[in-house]
Amino acid sequence: MATPVIEIAGLTKRFGDVTALDRLDMSVQPGEIAAFLGPNGAGKSTTIRVLLGLLKADAGTVRLLGGDPWADAVRLHERLVYVPGDVTLWPQLTGGEAIDVLHRLRGPADRARRDELVERFRLDPRKKARTYSKGNRQKVALVAALSSDVDLYVLDEPTSGLDPLMEQVFQECVRELRDQGRTVLLSSHILAEVEQLCDTVTIIRDGRTVQAGRLADLRHLTRSHVTARTERDASGLAALSGVHDLRVEADGAVAFTLDGQHTAEVMRALTDLGLVSITSTPPSLEELFLRQYDGVADRPAATSGARP
Amino acid sequence: MTALAGFGPLLRLALRRDRVKLAVWLLAVVGMSAYCGTAVRTVYADPADLKAVVGFVTGPAGIVMSGPGYGLAEPTHGAAFAGVYGVWVLLVSGIASILLVGRHSRAEEEAGRLELVRAGRVGRAAPLAVAAVIAVAFDALVLLASWGVLVAVGFTSGDSALFAAGVALVGLVFAAVTGVTAQLAEHSRTATSTAGLLLSGAMVVRAAGDILGDAEGRHGSWLSWLSPLAWAQQTRAYVDGRWWPLLLAAGLAVLLAVAAYALARRRDLGAGLVPARLGHARAPRWMGSPLGLALRVERGALLGWSTALLLAGALYGSLVASVESSVGQLDSGLLVEVMGGGTGAAVDGYLGVCVLTAVLMVTGYAVAAAHRAVGEETTGRLGLVLSAAVARPVWLGSLLVVAVLGSVVTLAAGGLGMGLGAWSVTGEAAYVGTCLAAHLVYLPAVWVVLAVAAVGFSLRPGWLAVAWVVLAYAAVVGVLGPALDLPEAVLDVSPFHHVGMPPLDDPTVGPLVVLAALAVLLAGLALVRFRRRDLATG
Numbered sequence: 001m002a003t004p005v006i007e008i009a010g011l012t013k014r015f016g017d018v019t020a021l022d023r024l025d026m027s028v029q030p031g032e033i034a035a036f037l038g039p040n041g042a043g044k045s046t047t048i049r050v051l052l053g054l055l056k057a058d059a060g061t062v063r064l065l066g067g068d069p070w071a072d073a074v075r076l077h078e079r080l081v082y083v084p085g086d087v088t089l090w091p092q093l094t095g096g097e098a099i100d101v102l103h104r105l106r107g108p109a110d111r112a113r114r115d116e117l118v119e120r121f122r123l124d125p126r127k128k129a130r131t132y133s134k135g136n137r138q139k140v141a142l143v144a145a146l147s148s149d150v151d152l153y154v155l156d157e158p159t160s161g162l163d164p165l166m167e168q169v170f171q172e173c174v175r176e177l178r179d180q181g182r183t184v185l186l187s188s189h190i191l192a193e194v195e196q197l198c199d200t201v202t203i204i205r206d207g208r209t210v211q212a213g214r215l216a217d218l219r220h221l222t223r224s225h226v227t228a229r230t231e232r233d234a235s236g237l238a239a240l241s242g243v244h245d246l247r248v249e250a251d252g253a254v255a256f257t258l259d260g261q262h263t264a265e266v267m268r269a270l271t272d273l274g275l276v277s278i279t280s281t282p283p284s285l286e287e288l289f290l291r292q293y294d295g296v297a298d299r300p301a302a303t304s305g306a307r308p
Numbered sequence: 309m310t311a312l313a314g315f316g317p318l319l320r321l322a323l324r325r326d327r328v329k330l331a332v333w334l335l336a337v338v339g340m341s342a343y344c345g346t347a348v349r350t351v352y353a354d355p356a357d358l359k360a361v362v363g364f365v366t367g368p369a370g371i372v373m374s375g376p377g378y379g380l381a382e383p384t385h386g387a388a389f390a391g392v393y394g395v396w397v398l399l400v401s402g403i404a405s406i407l408l409v410g411r412h413s414r415a416e417e418e419a420g421r422l423e424l425v426r427a428g429r430v431g432r433a434a435p436l437a438v439a440a441v442i443a444v445a446f447d448a449l450v451l452l453a454s455w456g457v458l459v460a461v462g463f464t465s466g467d468s469a470l471f472a473a474g475v476a477l478v479g480l481v482f483a484a485v486t487g488v489t490a491q492l493a494e495h496s497r498t499a500t501s502t503a504g505l506l507l508s509g510a511m512v513v514r515a516a517g518d519i520l521g522d523a524e525g526r527h528g529s530w531l532s533w534l535s536p537l538a539w540a541q542q543t544r545a546y547v548d549g550r551w552w553p554l555l556l557a558a559g560l561a562v563l564l565a566v567a568a569y570a571l572a573r574r575r576d577l578g579a580g581l582v583p584a585r586l587g588h589a590r591a592p593r594w595m596g597s598p599l600g601l602a603l604r605v606e607r608g609a610l611l612g613w614s615t616a617l618l619l620a621g622a623l624y625g626s627l628v629a630s631v632e633s634s635v636g637q638l639d640s641g642l643l644v645e646v647m648g649g650g651t652g653a654a655v656d657g658y659l660g661v662c663v664l665t666a667v668l669m670v671t672g673y674a675v676a677a678a679h680r681a682v683g684e685e686t687t688g689r690l691g692l693v694l695s696a697a698v699a700r701p702v703w704l705g706s707l708l709v710v711a712v713l714g715s716v717v718t719l720a721a722g723g724l725g726m727g728l729g730a731w732s733v734t735g736e737a738a739y740v741g742t743c744l745a746a747h748l749v750y751l752p753a754v755w756v757v758l759a760v761a762a763v764g765f766s767l768r769p770g771w772l773a774v775a776w777v778v779l780a781y782a783a784v785v786g787v788l789g790p791a792l793d794l795p796e797a798v799l800d801v802s803p804f805h806h807v808g809m810p811p812l813d814d815p816t817v818g819p820l821v822v823l824a825a826l827a828v829l830l831a832g833l834a835l836v837r838f839r840r841r842d843l844a845t846g
Contacts, residue, residue: 045845052695054843074699082695088687090605091495094587097595104596105696125589130494141692154695 002030003066005152005183010060020046021207033178035198036187043207044187048156078107081145085157087137089129095140096125102144113147120169135161146173153184191285222288223257225281231274314430318438322412333404338453340400344393345461349385362388368631368658372515376527379547386463386546390471398478398537402507405483410500412439414490436572443483451476467546474540477557481536484564491571510535512620523630598698598706606677610714613673617722624662625729631658660809666722667750668783670715671757675775677711678761682769685844701835715754723747746810752823753803759830766838
């Protein structure tokens, strides 16, 4: 296996008495579109800022593109771009000027690609940055980032201010990056977007990784929704391990949720009962996500955001 | 009145947020009166001592620094306090009011907090009304507290009330000035620095007017009367008090407040009155480096300050002929004693004080330019720049280079203006070189203050403010030092003290080299230290 693009193990970061990151782990392989999920204040932006060498880790190891993000910051930054969640630009500069400045600070960029993206994102590059809305400021940072020819794209909630049309454009751009074999770290709250774009998911809570892996595998590990119609009464299935929340519908069908690893036994039992029809829906990412946070709202510690 | 809806809750919120700063500034303004008043009465208890020290600060140089000089020929303690130190109390009061209104108007709007507030049941004029009420209340407290303190120190009650009212009304005028600039400018920094520039302008106009008056043997001239600072001074507190000049201040404050209110009703939230224009779709090549970017961001302010310094310098310089004629009327024996020379030395002394004023302004500008670093970091722009392939020392270094460049350009502009002004009235071209040199020789001292700013920033963004403390200390020591007879050790802490008072003093190379070396050393430390700290999040 090639060297991971991002390899974080046991990362801890404290701001005074607040522990923002608590032994966090994450790994992103080359060519992956990796999603980074967590509720507000879970530590996503802090992790990204450590990866960019803006914050120094208190403990743990962090490797980025084979180097140390703190010590080798400048050398590594030639190979990555970053789009912050809340983009602030220089009010005196126009959007076009800001894009060019960001390009030149990093190194060579593709001018034709820049102009194409300005067009696709419907950005007026002659307007001063102070007149831009949040979405337009984000477009400036996105155009500057996506027209750069680098190995890693670090995007921190890049679409939070975009309209659905522009979000579509953004998704196309990320797919183009995937086709070129680039690596993307995408922190996002828009789960439908993550579901469509991402190969792997890292979910964190209170500065700690609670779930990580390929999206397909994660789905397998969680419960599907099953609705089945059988010739004989199927309410006895509730006794089987792996079957939860079983209820008998008015029309005699049974609906339950099913743990992925017990699929085979439950299917056999259903067949024995004279299976007529069955629909099985894999868990949506939203369900995956919400399950990780079930009951979290009762715990005040989880919602106290740890922004420096 | 729906325009004022929400006034009560907003006022409570503002007072809750600002209670510490309000108290500190009140203490600063009142404390300055108390300190100077006490110092005059105790240090120069003997009338002969008083006369000697007042003689030291009269003449053209003293007029530039203090005022028209009512009652200083036969000084009483009150006249010395109001005539020599009074103007500095006025300036502090003006600064306090400018910052106060700036905080409560444009800064709120720029941060976007006002948007949240105005979306509630809050009228269009309520936020400005809150700022106005706080300013009026603050200046009323200044009046009462200053009055009480001066009476407690031992001055007569009637004149103390007059002086305190002058201090409060100057504050109110500049509060109203800021109310207007806050409507015109989109950024609170621009709003407060424009108001600050107008306050400096009021000081320059007053100084020039008083010099003109002195040449004709009078206290002040028509030009002085154009400056709100002069109105307070023309009350002749502790000499032959009169209240009517303060009516001008009150009238102007009301007029400006009405103008600010009218402007606020006409414009959109978040916008200035000057509409934004379309710019370039592409950036020129030079802008694509940390240095180019810093230069582009600073360009407007640099042009503005250079122009202001050029004009102020020209005004001061063009008064050299008036200084010469007023010195000619004076008792030459006194001159020899005070200035250590004849008319030429008196002119040089006058220019020296003018140069020091310009240098203090330029240092303020340079620290403000360095202060951009804090804004870049807290808004997150710095994170964006550093995520590109820019090393931290290169970024901070570029910012410092631009601030240094700014100090060179603005000082040169001030020197050139003063030299040309003096040349035009005297016909002596040598003034251009003399004035330029007298300005530029201060550069190493300015850079030391800049380097202190860099060191503070490299430890923690907010600590850049240490440089403002150094500047304030240097200003007080540099201006009041001779009159307060401060010990040498106290003077030595100010970097400007080691330059001397050119063109009156010939600068010595040794201290300048030491200052420059100190600046380089501190800046180097800052660049190294800045690599090691976490960035504050935007």
